[in-house]
Amino acid sequence: MTTAPADILGLPKPAWVDDEVGMLYDMAHRFLSEEIEPRYEEFEKKEIFDRESWKKAGSAGLLCASMPEEYGGSGGTFAHESAIIEAISHVGVDGFGIALHNSIVAPYILHYGSEEQKQKWLPRMASGELIGAIAMTEPGAGSDLQGVKTRAEKDGNQYRINGSKTFITNGQLANLIVLVTKTDPAKGAKGTSLIVIETDEVEGFERGRNLDKIGLKSNDTSELFFNDVRVPTSNLLGTVEGEGFVQLMQQLPQERLQIGTTAIAMCERALALTIDYVKERKAFGKAVLDFQNTQFKLAELKTEVTIGRVFYNDCVARHLAGGLDPVTASMAKYWLSDLQGKVVDQCLQLFGGYGYMNEYPIARMFRDARVQRIYGGTNEIMKLLIARSL
Ligand SMILES: Cc1cc2nc3c(=O)[nH]c(=O)nc-3n(C[C@H](O)[C@H](O)[C@H](O)COP(=O)(O)OP(=O)(O)OC[C@H]3O[C@@H](n4cnc5c(N)ncnc54)[C@H](O)[C@@H]3O)c2cc1C
Numbered sequence: 001m002t003t004a005p006a007d008i009l010g011l012p013k014p015a016w017v018d019d020e021v022g023m024l025y026d027m028a029h030r031f032l033s034e035e036i037e038p039r040y041e042e043f044e045k046k047e048i049f050d051r052e053s054w055k056k057a058g059s060a061g062l063l064c065a066s067m068p069e070e071y072g073g074s075g076g077t078f079a080h081e082s083a084i085i086e087a088i089s090h091v092g093v094d095g096f097g098i099a100l101h102n103s104i105v106a107p108y109i110l111h112y113g114s115e116e117q118k119q120k121w122l123p124r125m126a127s128g129e130l131i132g133a134i135a136m137t138e139p140g141a142g143s144d145l146q147g148v149k150t151r152a153e154k155d156g157n158q159y160r161i162n163g164s165k166t167f168i169t170n171g172q173l174a175n176l177i178v179l180v181t182k183t184d185p186a187k188g189a190k191g192t193s194l195i196v197i198e199t200d201e202v203e204g205f206e207r208g209r210n211l212d213k214i215g216l217k218s219n220d221t222s223e224l225f226f227n228d229v230r231v232p233t234s235n236l237l238g239t240v241e242g243e244g245f246v247q248l249m250q251q252l253p254q255e256r257l258q259i260g261t262t263a264i265a266m267c268e269r270a271l272a273l274t275i276d277y278v279k280e281r282k283a284f285g286k287a288v289l290d291f292q293n294t295q296f297k298l299a300e301l302k303t304e305v306t307i308g309r310v311f312y313n314d315c316v317a318r319h320l321a322g323g324l325d326p327v328t329a330s331m332a333k334y335w336l337s338d339l340q341g342k343v344v345d346q347c348l349q350l351f352g353g354y355g356y357m358n359e360y361p362i363a364r365m366f367r368d369a370r371v372q373r374i375y376g377g378t379n380e381i382m383k384l385l386i387a388r389s390l
Contacts, residue, residue, distance in 0.1 A: 005090045005268035008275065009306050014313040016079045016320055024065065024080050028087035031060045036093045043218035044364075047210055048172055049096060051128070057098055058128030064106050071110070072123030078103065078254060078319055082261050089265035092361050094368045095218030097170045101125065103258050104251070105132030108178050108194060112237040112247050121176060121196065130198075133174035135165040135224055136248070142167075143381050145180065145248070146189050150226065152181040154233060159183075159195060161229040164208075167375075171222025172210050175199045179226075180248070183241040192244035194237040197229065204229040215367030252377070253329035257315055259376045263336035263369075264312045267305045267343040270365055274298065274347040281352075294350060301343055308339050327389045334382035337372035344369045 013022070035056055043049050057063055065080040067073025074080065081103040088096055109121050124130040141147035150163025161181060168174070177197045184191030199205050208223025238247060275298060278288040288294050315332045318324045344365045348355035355362050373379045 005265070005272040006086070006309075008268060008272045009302070009309055011306065011309060014317060016313070016317055017083075018079075020076075021079045021083050024061075024076070025083035025087055027060070028062055028084045029091060031057070031062065032087055032091040032093055032096070035060075036096060037091055040093050040095075040218065043095065045217075047212075047217050048220045049218055051131070051173065053096070054098070054128035054131055054173075056128075057096075058126060062102075063098060063128055064102055064122060064126035066103065067106055067110055067122050067126060071118050072126035073106075078257070079316065081258070082316055085258060085261040086265040089262050090269050092269060092365070093218075094262065094266070094365075095216045097131075097173075097219050099258060099262070100134070100169050101132040104255050105134050105176070105178055107251060107254065108134070108237060108247065109196070111251070112194065112243075113196075114234075116234070117196070117237070121198075125176065130176040131170055131173045132176050132178070133168050133170040134178045134180075135168045135171075136180045137165060137167045139164065139166050143378060145245075146192075148180055148182055148192065149185075150179065150181045151185065152179075152183050152193065152195055154183070155230075157233050158230045159233055159235070161195070161197075161204075161226045161231065163226050165224040165226075166208075166222075167211065168222050168224050169375075170220060171224055172207055172220035177224070178237070180244060183244075187242060189245040190242050192248075193241045194244045194247055195231060196235045196237060197226075197231055202229045202231060213371070215364070215370055217367075249326070253319065253324045253326055255376055256326075256329040256333035256382070257319055257324065259372055260312055260315065260332040260336040263340040263372055264305070264308050266365055266369060267301075267308060267336075267340050270344045270347040270362060271298070271301060271305055273362055274350050277354075278350055288350065297346055297350065301346060304339060305343060308336055312336060327386055330377070330382040330385040333376060334373075334379040334386070337369075338379060340369045340372055 061074055062084055064073035065076045069075040085099045106125055125132055136145055152159040152161045179195050179197050181193055181195055182191050183193040204227040206225040211221045278294050281288045348362050348366050351362050354360050
């Protein structure tokens with residue numbers, strides 16, 4: 001990869017960044033810098049992206065890069081997804097919700113969908129015609145997903161779905177939703193099923209507010225309501241009902257690792273921007289970098305980000321080899337997102353008052369970073385999972 005922010009660490013490229021992955025990173029970086037970055041301020045103000053940007057990303061090959069070519073994807077792996085996510089954070093357009101679409105929603109369809117479902121949905125996800133969301137969280141069930149109340153009742157060859165979801169990323173734009181429902185509430189987790197809703201094809205589906213967040217402004221986050229929504233029973237993911245919880249658990253390592261991708265890439269960008277700034281900014285007749293406090297702070301941060309990057313690279317290598325266990329994935333999610341919070345906070349401090357001004361990217365990074373410790377399973381839940389392995 002020829003990345004300015006990542007190069008700041010001076011690390012050798014890991015083996016999983018082969019020429020193809022490196023080229024994809026460069027292409028994604030160029031596309032995002034030329035097509036998305038100039039309009040990013042507008043999306044941040046409107047608190048939503050437009051569909052055109054998704055379609056452009058699809059044409060550029062940035063959607064479903066790790067889906068097989070026969071389903072419209074590029075036939076890549078998580079290494080390719082990592083390259084795209086890193087480019088998003090290095091360019092600084094973190095609100096573009098394609099990472100969730102690519103490496104969380106599409107894999108559910110690839111891994112658990114029937115041949116017919118894959119043919120039906122994946123090519124349109126790859127083109128940007130369909131925008132994906134995953135709807136787990138409800139007003140009364142966040143960390144404790146066993147408490148999901150959304151109900152799918154079988155009625156002939158249809159499911160009748162009732163319930164509500166909240167905090168759903170891409171919730172305003174999404175027209176393909178992987179919905180976590182209870183098909184048999186009496187069975188608890190074993191009565192949970194994943195059902196795909198193509199929102200344009202159903203009645204009784206409503207979007208609530210585009211929620212007013214403190215960061216990631218351009219990424220729409222919504223409440224969703226299902227009032228007697230009917231879908232064919234063939235929209236179930238998997239061959240039998242009740243597999244939803246197991247499916248969620250199987251996909252969690254990649255979802256958690258992906259939060260680590262954003263975290264490490266944002267740390268690198270924060271470091272790069274801050275080093276540039278303190279070299280230029282003068283106080284008491286010298287550059288801010290000349291103060292020993294600045295040097296020590298940045299020396300500490302560079303060391304920690306390097307440790308984080310090495311750990312991240314190792315997690316990706318293990319994931320590609322099929323061996324990233326849920327405990328290590330939880331460590332990556334928790335530790336890298338904690339590191340991100342610390343790095344952007346301490347970098348912001350070195351910008352002085354300018355760091356608090358929204359026109360400086362570090363201010364936005366500070367706001368955008370906060371949620372990383374909350375979504376995808378809070379960092380407290382990550383520690384619970386790690387503790388169970390002790
Ligand atoms: C911007 C944003 C985007 C999101 N996107 C999505 C999405 O696309 N799809 C989706 O389904 N969800 C999404 N979420 C929801 C997110 O995953 C949940 O907010 C998260 O899992 C926490 O659930 P909660 O908010 O209900 O908090 P709660 O579960 O109520 O937790 C409150 C506090 O209690 C702590 N806590 C809870 N249980 C324990 C325990 N056993 N031990 C110790 N501490 C505990 C938590 O760590 C937290 O600090 C999103 C959230 C945000 C903010």
